Amino acid sequence: MTLPLEADAPKSSLYVWKKGVWGVCIATDCGSVGLQNRSVWCIHSEGWSTHQSNCFPSDRPPHQRVCVKTCEWQKDLFEWRLAPWGPCTPTPFLPANRCVTAQHGLQNREVLCVKRTNGTTVSLRMCEAFSSTPEREQACLLPCPIDCVVSAFSYWSTCSRTCGSALQQRIRHVLAPPLYGGADCPSLTQTRLCNHDSTHPTLCPSDQQDYSYSLWVGPWSPCRLKGKAPVGKTTVDFSFGLDENKADTAAYFVKRHNIHHQNHYDDKIGLRALWEITIGYQTRQLRCTRSDGKNSMISLCDHDSSPVNFRSCVMPRDCKVSDWSTWSHCSKTCRISDQSPGFRSRFRSVKRSAIGGGEPCPALVETQRCNILDDTLPFCPRYGWRVTNWNPCQVTPLLSQQDHRHSNTSILCGGGIQTREAYCVSIHNDTAPSHIKRPAGRNLCTGPLPLLAQSCSIPCLKHCPLTPWTPWGPCLHDNCLEPHGKRGFRVRTRSLINESWVESHSCPHISEAMICDDPICFLWRVTSQGPCVPYNGSCGLGTQEQTMECISVIGEPASSERCPGDPPPVQQPCEMACPGDCVLGHWASWSPCSQSCSNKHFEGKQTRSRPVLALPREQGKTCSLSSELEQWRPCGTHSCTVYYWDTSPWDACVPESITNGSERSNTDQMENEATCGTGVQMRQVICRKAGNGQVAPKRCPESSRPESIRSCAVPCQIDCVVTPFSEWSPCPTSCVPVNDTASAHSRHRIIIQRPANGGQECPDTLYEERECEPSPLCPVYRWQTHRWHQCILVPDSVRQVVGGPTEACGMGLEVRDVACVDADDAPVDMADCLRWAGVMPEQVRECQVPCKNECTFTSWSRFTQCQGCRSWRTRNRSLIGRSKKRWRCQQQELFPLQEKEACACSEFYAKPCGPWSPCLLPPTANQAEHPFIRAVYQQGQKAVQDWRVQRKNSECGPGKRYRAIACLDHQGRLVEPDHCSSSGYEEEMCHVPCSTDCKLSEWSHWSTCSASCGGGVKVRSQWLREKPFNGGRPCPQLDNKNQVSEVLHCYSQCSQYVWDAGSWSMCIINPTNTNNTITNTTEGQPVFGNGLWTRKIRCVKRDGQNPDESVDDSLCDQEERPITAETCRLPCPTHCVTSEWSQWTKCSVLGPSRGKLSSPCEVGCPVNCLLTDWSTWSECSHTCGSQSQMTRTRIVLQSAGEGGRPCPSQLSQTRSCPIRPCYSWRLGDWSPCRVEGADCGEGVSRREMSCVVHWGSLSGPPQPVPVEDQWCAVHSQSKISEIELQQPCTIPCPGECHLSQWSTWSSCQLLCLDGLSFETWGRQARSRAVVTQVAENQDTCPSQVYETQPCQGGTCLTYEWMTGDWRHNRRLVWCQRSDGVNVTGGCISQNRPSAVRQCHPPCTKPFSFCTQSGVCGCEKGFTVVMTSQGFLDYCTRTPGLDLKKADVKRSARHPRPEHARNKNQINDWALHPLGPDGRVKLWVYGLMAAGFVLILLLILMSFLLCKDTEGSPSNCPQKAMSLAYDGFIESLLSVASHTILACQALEDSQNSHKMGCLEAEVSLHC
Secondary structure, three states, X not given: OOOOOOOOOOOOOOEEEXXXXXXXXXXXXXXXXXXXXXXXXXXXXXXOEEOHHHOOHHHOOOOEEEEEOOOHHHHHHEEEEXXXXXXXXXXXXXXXXXXXXXXXXXXXXXXEEEEOOOOOEEOHHHHHOOOOOOOOEEEEEEEOOEOOEEEOOOOOOOOOOOOOXXXXXXXXXXXXXXXXXXXXXXXXXXXXXXXXXXXXXXXXXXXXXXXXXXXXEOOOOOOEEOOOOOOOOOEEOOOOOOOHHHOOOOOEEOOOOOOHHHOOOOOOOOOHHHHOOOEEEEEOOEEEEEOOOOEEOHHHOOOOOOOOOEEXXXXXXXXXXXXXXOOOOOOOOOEOOOOOXXXXXXXXXXXXXXXXXXXXXXXXXXXXXXXXXXXXXXXXXXXXXXXXXXXXXXXXHHOOHHHHHHOOHHHOOEEEEEEOOEEEEEOOOOOOOHHHOOEEOXXXXXXXXXXXXXEEEEOOOOOOOEOOOOOOOOOEOOOOOOOOOOEEEEEEEOOEOOHHHOOHHHOOOOEEEEEEXXXXXXXXXXXXXXXXXXXXXXXXXXXXXXXXXXXXXXXOEOOHHHOOXXXXXXXXXXXXXXXXXXXXXXXXXXXXXXXXXOOOOXXXXXXXXXXXXXXXXXXXXXXXXXXXXXXXXXXXXXXXXXXXXXXXXXXXXXXXXXXXXXXXXXXXXXHOOOOOOEEEEEOOEEEEEOOOOEEOHHHOOHHHOOOOEEEEEOOOOEOOEEOOOOOOOOOOOOOEOOOOOOOEEEEEOOEEEOOEOOOOOOOOOOEEEEEOOOOOEOOOEEEEEEEXXXXXXXXXXXXXXXXXXOOOOEEEEEEEEEEEEEOOOOEOOHHHHHHHOOOOOOOEEEXXXXXXXXXXXXXXXXXXXXXXXXXXXXXXXXXXXXXXXXXXXXXXXXXXXXXEEEOXXXXXXXXXXXXXOOXXXXXXXXXXXXXXXXXXXXXXXXXXXXXXXXXXXXOOEEEXXXXXXXXXXXXXXXXXXXXXXXXXXXXEEEEEOOOEOOEEOOOOOOOOOOOOOEEEEEEEEEEEEEOOEOOOOOOOOOOOOOXXXXXXXXXXXXXOEEEEEOOXXXXXXXXXXXXOOOOOOOOOOOOOEEEEEEOOEEEEEOOOOOXXXXXXXXXXXXXXXXXOEEEEEEOOOOOOOOOOOOOOOOOOOOOOOOOOOOOOOOOOOOEOOEEOOOOOOOOOOOOOEOOOEEEEEOOEEEOOEOOOOOOOOOOEEEEEOOXXXXXXXXXXXXXXOEOOOOOEEEEEEEOOEEEEEEOOOOOOOOOOEEOOHHHHHHOOOOOOOHHHHEEEEEEOOOOOOEEOOOOOOOOOEOOEEOOEEOOOOEEEEEEEOEEOOOHHHHHHOOOOEEEEEEEOOOEOOOEEEEEOOOEOOEOOEEEEEOOOOEXXXXXXXXXXXXXXXXXXXXXXXXXXXXXXXXXXXXXXXXXEEEOOOXXXXXXXXXXXXXXXXXXXXXXXXXXXXXXXXXXXOOOOOOOOOEOOOOOEXXXXXXXXXXXXXXXXXXXXXXXXXXXXXXXXXXXXXXXXXXXXXXXHHHHHHHHHHOOHHHHHHHHHHOOOOOOOHHHHHHHHHO
């Protein structure tokens, strides 16, 4: 706004007045008049205060005003109401180029003073009296200004005329609007004369008109009622050229009257009158315009048909709606954590629709926020998952197929799986136990599902690892402390290797006994014997002392009273061999008994022997016979019958009160550990005979009898625990169709804990279902139409006023009545049909009353009969009257006399569509009634058990797969599938292959132990028989032979097979003598000396049942084989002879024990993948079309592990839904702007709306096919109003300046900083440029416009200056966007590169140019030679470069000096003296040295030739030149001429008083 200047006004407008807040009203009493004051000061636009003289005095606000002092009680009557802050706008008058990252801005808001009671607005003074006015503006920050960005110009348009002063233009469009105070968009249009290259325009021929004329029409006037004709005549304005500023006013117009009160008739005349249609008329203006924009006479505008400036119309009728309904309940009824408000809504319905351009219907739904402050609301209930107890552990789901066939599943043990159920409950009150919480809908729980399956283990009755049987013990009394009777027991035992591994009741018996006679428990044992003391002399009979002790049969010392009988005598007779007598050793110990027991077939025996230590000499006492040196006795004479105690499993634990109190044990300890008390367990203990049945208990030793009763903890009874029933599922609240089935709702409860130990059983009913209360039936309404009324034309009086034809003919409108009726054809409110019957039928349509000069026809005949499908039916009409003779009426293209339409056809054919579904197996009965996915949340009776059965039956086998079919009619249009198939599918049998686990062979036999004795391993193997298939359990890790081995530790006691060595024979001097009789000596045979002992050895099994049974010698260790012969020496008769060493006594200190050879471990069981059953099929994703699908899923309860069956990859399945036709209204494209009856002016652009049937997508394929409109009405497709089917448009007249069409929307752009954006919505723009046709009308052109809209999916775009190549020290500079689009604006103007290159001083040297840095440089192939001041002196050619082509190219641009041309005549040297790095090569230096030596020789020769003092100085150059052209010298000079660095070095080193003429000549040549 331009401010008026006064004499004392400041020159700058950067200063404004700032007003303070009004103070308190100063008055005497409450309610009396007083005064208010406030401060007023002058500030700069940047916010700092300044002197008042800088502001305009005339704009100074008042600082004092009259007021009324308010009372205190009036404070509660008024309050401030503050509107939200508005957008931040840039601060005006800010200096330019000061923004770096942000700029200052201002925000404003509206401040009102309102009454508290009703919210009406009052004067601000009412609130200012009690409190200061809130701030209306505040500072804010904005991004830096962003200038407008426009595209590059288009190509020049064609000339508007071919002669005269014609124009052509080019336009560009807006890409990004200015933001935050940026520079506005530049002009989008450039215009130039077509003959801009010539000074005189081309003159038009004399026979061509200077101007063209066009008929212009204005917009239609509002619709008027009949009988209200316009007053006055139609006037024409011929004042063109008088006032060019009024060229756009209407020159031919109909005077309008203020009849707005007649546009809308009274709507209070009954229900039917609301929907009645009234026909009126409209008029419009006409004028004839010249190509230069001037108005002309109508007659100058030639037109084929008479222009129409009147027509019939429908009186506008506004939409009428009902009153608002009451507000619905607030969606937020409780307090939540995010503090978001709730919403409530209210509705209203259409009572009368708009027609004839009336006011359209307002919004029918209104929503507002509610419960914003939720402090008073209760907390919302929270929902969480609860789980039931774990079900019993099961091993069956983890077995492989091979295990199922070879195992008894009733005795399975080991690793298994157990499941539980999850259900959703409200956790608002956490103090309530989980079992009393009512289950809620599982969709209310949003957290992750708890773990529903886990691994478990069932203890196995493992095989007891037992040691071998010990040898049979001696015959003992059953109770050695109280022996009685003459019968005892021989016992052998075995023990558990590790008792903690197994259950004791699962092991076999570990003790066996045999009845024997003469039992003993203790016996006397000789501990030591003294030497034999002869009675007489040193040899012969005598006595020896021995010490005895009483020991038990196991070798433990005991008191002497326990041994039977008297102890053996202390002295015992003995015999000391005399010298020369036969000397015998002691008796050896008895050998093991050959039989452990005896029967009628065999009897055991044992032997012993004594050796001959020395042979007698002559006359000495002879040795006994061989038979006397060996003794035997019977052994194992008792019977072989074996007895043992057998025990049954322990019975269930029973309360202790039932049993005898004397049998309880450890009761005190058990009472404190369990609240259900203690009890006892009992079992049977019987004596059995091996291989036979039960015998009397006396046959088994009572001392080893197992216990038959023990204490135990009585398990508590566990009752079944179930949740309460859930709430009944909701019933439908909306109305239902007449033939709809009754709805049902259900409730359920969950079993949390199953009964155990005799607890209360679970109830039978876990799921209840009942029918809902009958829902109201949906009302049935339909539209009822009546016949069309007579065609209504524009009144005659109106045609006469506007100068139209007097004959009542032409186009008009006809109407018909449309009523809404119910099922009984009784009239009802029209709004009911709008809601329930779909689109209202057409009430108005165009009609035509033929004029006298127009063609007249008879009425259309009836359609002919159809001849079947794909036939046509026709109807005819004929010309009547004078129309028969008119040529125009006989044109069939304009006035057809026959119409045809396709006959109805009921032929349909099916077309397969889409892929086949997966092979679907038929559901089992249990699966159909209790799907497992439902059992995850609603407990079933046998969920996991059923799962196993279903998994066998529902994972493979024969099934069906489905493919949807599209049902088409004879015209290829999609129809309901019921016409082709009842199901809408094409079925096909299929087969799902069953999964096959990896199959291995049976285990082979165990191999022999790797060690013959001690610790070793034994191996058994399985071979691959069949690989896994279709998700079966994978094979274990196989070796290269496709087998898997199992290694087991084995241990055998060393020397299980031992060598049994016999007694040594007597020492034989002559081994050939084998007589049994031992004589004293024979003649010639020595009686003493070296001889041989021999013995027999055999291999026997240690601890064998039959010690006399020998085995093969290879079973015994050959390295430990005893020797069978040994040298011996018979002592001389006079020598001392000693017996053999006795056995070692028992060691008093135990030696090191063997370490553990095995330890317990746990082998992980293969865990198969555990899945739920398939869920029920979901609803179809679409109600129609070919893309509709239904889905079902299943959940992984337990993942596979330890080589178990893996989870399938298919956890969801989809199948196509039946293909149903989709009916939709389709809008066509906008037609070009059309002005009826004129060339230009106000017209209408229309688009058609038709009902089409499609396959789910209007864009196809297949492409939509038009059908009758009733199909869209039946399927409740809303039809848009007539207003949306047409839009006003303008066709510019020739010579008229107008705007172009809207450009396409630009790409979506975000506001970014350093390539990052914090916006989710971007913006895009489009624009309309000015198009000028005639230069004379440029002053009347409209302004260019642009508009923006928000968009999504934007990108960050950057702008960068781009430059072209230099050409004549000029180049192109333009701005380019990061997506490659050349633009104007966007780039920072301060960073614009230079487009013109200049150097100071100018570059005038040959081969020089101005570089980008602003200094002169040389062209390629030339070297810069600088002056001492740093400027370019000249450009010299770089040696060694082939510049011939470059010289040719540059010769066209630069004049070359003469000396430069002469240089090209010298042939270039083939060798390059410079290396790639620019340095002189080594061979150049060598050549220079050689040349320097030659030059010295030449100088010396020249000196000798020129030493004559009288010689002419001109002789020197001549002789030098003669030498120079010599062959060798010529080569030397050629090398020197091509080596510029060598020449320069030569020039620097020359010395004038030493050099001769030849040196000067060489330098000159360089």
